[in-house]
Structure formats: structure tokens, C-alpha cells
Amino acid sequence: MPRRPTSADVATEAGVSRTTVSFVLNERADVKIPVETRQRVLNAAERLGYHTDAPARQLAAGRSRVIALVLRQSPEQVAGDAVLAETLRGLAAAARSGGFRVMVEPLATAGTEATYTALLRARHADGLVVSGPRVDDLSLAALLIEGFPIVLQGNLPGVDVPSVDVDNVAGARGAVQHLLSLGHRRIACITNAPLVYTAAQERLEGYRQALFDAGLEAPDALVAEGAFDAPSGHAAMSQLLARVEFEAVFVASDVVALGAISALREAGKRVPTDVSVVGFDDIPLAAYFDPPLTTVRLPAFELGHAAGRALLERIADRAIPARTLLSTELIVRSSTAPPARA
Numbered sequence: 001m002p003r004r005p006t007s008a009d010v011a012t013e014a015g016v017s018r019t020t021v022s023f024v025l026n027e028r029a030d031v032k033i034p035v036e037t038r039q040r041v042l043n044a045a046e047r048l049g050y051h052t053d054a055p056a057r058q059l060a061a062g063r064s065r066v067i068a069l070v071l072r073q074s075p076e077q078v079a080g081d082a083v084l085a086e087t088l089r090g091l092a093a094a095a096r097s098g099g100f101r102v103m104v105e106p107l108a109t110a111g112t113e114a115t116y117t118a119l120l121r122a123r124h125a126d127g128l129v130v131s132g133p134r135v136d137d138l139s140l141a142a143l144l145i146e147g148f149p150i151v152l153q154g155n156l157p158g159v160d161v162p163s164v165d166v167d168n169v170a171g172a173r174g175a176v177q178h179l180l181s182l183g184h185r186r187i188a189c190i191t192n193a194p195l196v197y198t199a200a201q202e203r204l205e206g207y208r209q210a211l212f213d214a215g216l217e218a219p220d221a222l223v224a225e226g227a228f229d230a231p232s233g234h235a236a237m238s239q240l241l242a243r244v245e246f247e248a249v250f251v252a253s254d255v256v257a258l259g260a261i262s263a264l265r266e267a268g269k270r271v272p273t274d275v276s277v278v279g280f281d282d283i284p285l286a287a288y289f290d291p292p293l294t295t296v297r298l299p300a301f302e303l304g305h306a307a308g309r310a311l312l313e314r315i316a317d318r319a320i321p322a323r324t325l326l327s328t329e330l331i332v333r334s335s336t337a338p339p340a341r342a
Contacts, residue, residue: 005048013044021045067095067311068103068125072132072197077228078106082255082283086300087153091129093301094308098315100126102308127311129153134196149314153307155198155323162314164307164324168199171296171328172206173213175278176250178294178330180214182338184248184276187211188222190236190260192253192280195225203252203280222246226256233259241267247275247339254279254286254295261289261335272337282331292333299326 007025011018016037024033024041044050069091071078078084092102103125118124127149130140133156143150144161152163179187189207193200204223211218221244224236233256240246241263251257257279261271269275271291279286282297306324313320 005050009048010044010050014040064123064126065099066101066103066125067127068105070128070130071106072134073106075106080229083281083300087304090301090304091308094305098312127315129307129311132197136196151307151311162310162320162322164310166298166328167325168202169206172203173210174330175296176207176210179248179276184339186246188240188246188249190224190226190251190256192226192256193228207250230255230259233257234263237263250278252280254281254283272335276336278336291335294333294336295331297329297331302326
């Protein structure tokens, strides 16, 4: 069996030192090698059939070639996230275009930030996309001060970090305006998550803006919190039914809406005859709900892809916009209709 060529063989063939071979083949941008010398090394390596070991090359270059997607949800919530697959597909496509891979890290609660800060400090990842940021996440500021590349898939007001997001406020406002245009006036809201999540705050703000613009009040009794999954939607709807009258509901997540519709049925309420329901996300199953769900379409693939491209630019130390907002689209199906009183 022929002997496998080594870096020493390449150095001899090119007439340079082994250190020079290492700098050239590991693409050390911080070391200036004359163009002629670099080409001589590359030609020698090609003639000999020499290939660098990938892990060793990454170590020498100071890169893991990995970006981490940090999801501020529990593993159970991540498993039930019907939007994640498309978002992750977009992120992975962007990562591959730059020669990176994607690691996924689910972290639900405050106090677990050390797990994902270690990804950067131990160089297991070259940068982070933090999805679903929380206002009580105190570790982001420390990482930013240290200069680590981070992009939010979401928004944290007052934190100087680039973000890529959908326009949650406008999307929610459009959903409630649709209900208003049908003639509904008593409109409830179930959030997609606890209000410690900024996306939940923004969708609630859009709901309130639409009612305010229509000259209507949005009392707290008409609002209940969801928590990502269908059981939380069932519980939130049960709370609303027990304390207040309403004829329509904006549920800020399709998955949460599935549980809310179940609770309505258990209470003898028909959708949309007795209560109109509009969701948010347009998950693949939304068109097959009973009845098919009117919802706000979120461009999940584009969201992941834009976040990935932004992070690659940050890793390369290139300037990117402070905030990128993607548009949403209202998809009208048969879960909404004029109120029966009309």
C-alpha cells in the first residue's frame, strides 16, 4: 500500500517550511504569505494528493464551522413547535452556503444561559442565533460585551444586538382588524407564550392597537396567556369562558389555537357560528383544522435563512442592519365569520 503523503512531503516538494504549509493549507488569514509561495504550496499538495484533516484544520483556523440555534423553549415545547422545521431548514441552507453546520440547543427557563454561553466560550460554536428571546435573559449582554457574534430571531428592546424577525405587531393587528371588519366587537386574546417573551408582548400589542384604533377597550379580563402548546390553549380558553363574554378570539399561535378550539367545543360553542377564531403562524396543519383556520402566515423558511445569513456576516465581522423585519400575510379560511347577532 502506498504511503499517505504528509505535510513534510508537501514542504519538501514546494521548497518551503512545514509551518508555511500549515499556514497556507489551513487558510490562516492572519498570516501574510506571498501569493507565489501560496500557489506553490497548493500546487505541491495537489500533485502529491495531500488533504488536510478537517478537525485539525478547523482547530488551526480557530473555527468550529458550527453555528448554534438556541431555542428558549423546553425540549417538549420544541418537539411540538410546528414552525421550527421550516425555520431550521432555512437556517441550515444559509449555514451550508458558508460551509457551516447547525447545532440546536433548547433552553426553556432563565438561569440556564450558562449552557449556551459555554458553546461560544469553549468554541463549540462560532456564533449563535437566539430564537424566542426573553426579557429576563441576562447573559446576552455579557456575551455581546465580549464580542461574540450573536443574532436574535426575535427582538429585545434596549439590547444592542442585530435581530431578524417578523412584524408581530402588524400581523396581530391585521388579524384583529379582520375580526372587526366582520362585525365583531367583543374580541378576546390568547397569547402564544408567557409575556416574558417579547414575541408574545408584540402580538398582544398588535391586538390592543387594533381595538384602540376601532375605539374599543381591551380589558385584562379578555386576555389569557398561552404557553406554546395546545394544552395551554385549552386552559386559557377555559379561563376566558369562565369569566367573560366574547364573540371572537385572536389566538397568537396556531398550535395554541388548536387547544382553544377544543375547549370551545367542550363548552358547546361552535366555530365560527358562536365564536370566530383567528390564529398566527399558518402551520402546515392549519388548513386541515376543523374548521380550517384563518391565520397570519409567517414566512418560516425565509426567517431562518435571513437569520443565518446575518450571523455569517457577523462571524465575518461585516456590518449588518440592526433590525430586519419580514412581512406576514393574513390567510382567511372558514374559522371566522360575521357574528350570529348580525
